[in-house]
Amino acid sequence: MKLYNFSLAPNGLRVLAFLKEKKIKLDTHEVNVRDGEQFKEPFKSMNSFNCIPFLELDDGTIITESVSICRYLEEEYYPNPPLFGNSPKKRAQIDMWNRRLELDCLTPLGHALRNKISFFADRVLAGTRNNIKQSNDIVERGIEMSNLLFDRIEPHLEKNKFICGEEFSVADITGHSIFISFERLKFEVPSKFKNVIKWKSRLYEKDCFKNE
């Protein structure tokens, strides 16, 4: 089993945080996606979506998508600590929170990044090089969607230590990526979201998000 990753990319960081929290050591190869190594062989044939991270199983199967990789590792090899939940109900709740954070905030922020920062001008869509133009509307929409999400989770975080209760989960790893995206976009979490800011501080204290 071998992980292909680029540690500086937001989704690369998510998988790394998951591995660190579970104390998993995986054989890992860094693919320099900034320089387009993912478009060259052998990587191109391994993942036609030209993105990282992806996991190569011993039988040659390729699993892409950070959350699917983490889900597989937890289910097949590393159950503890359970970051996806240890019952169908808890798994549904964590999955729900992870999706809310991804679909309503992290993904729009990912699009905001690629539509704002000049480095991404020829790569507005992940895993491509083309002439699709950066759009300020998409940057603005990322801010609007983040504010809506924060507004919705602010009361929920009044009585929850982490996004899905007392236990840290994969949804909190997604939450951490939201704040990292904010840093890269030079956005500030509005000060009225006091519980969101407390949650952010709690996440930043976790060892799994610290550089060694």
Added chain:
Amino acid sequence: MKLYNFSLAPNGLRVLAFLKEKKIKLDTHEVNVRDGEQFKEPFKSMNSFNCIPFLELDDGTIITESVSICRYLEEEYYPNPPLFGNSPKKRAQIDMWNRRLELDCLTPLGHALRNKISFFADRVLAGTRNNIKQSNDIVERGIEMSNLLFDRIEPHLEKNKFICGEEFSVADITGHSIFISFERLKFEVPSKFKNVIKWKSRLYEKDCFKNE
């Protein structure tokens, strides 16, 4: 256990197709989200994201997010036929395909719909009523992202009956929603994507997508 749904909404349809494929009958209440019933009690307190579908468990727990609801039903009560996979590897592959289709196509098309159709002018973000302006850039981006996805899956569908191999899965339900979104947006799948169009026909033949 009770499902709160609106059968005409794309995510409402996804859960309905899942239930039909598995022959599950659930106690269901239709919430008229067009008229804003989700902003009124008791629905408002049940789901602060003001969206459908959501599932109320017997202990009062609310699970939102169509995929999380389906995942829970399969895992806790209705394993057959397995639409999320019956091994960790298969589950990872189906999850990967479902995410690719959702993140790279269905979600951008959902945004395209809300930014194009005049009915959504005061509700550009799901579960809201506000003044956020519709953006043509976001409509265009939906088309660009769909074309990129089709380009990537066209060779894969040459040798796969469904998106994750020989067996129909929850990822195909997401695929069906992509084509329904195309219809609503009056977009056409470009004729060069012959395998994508064959896959679409195969999906449209399935009973779970037919109106009774």
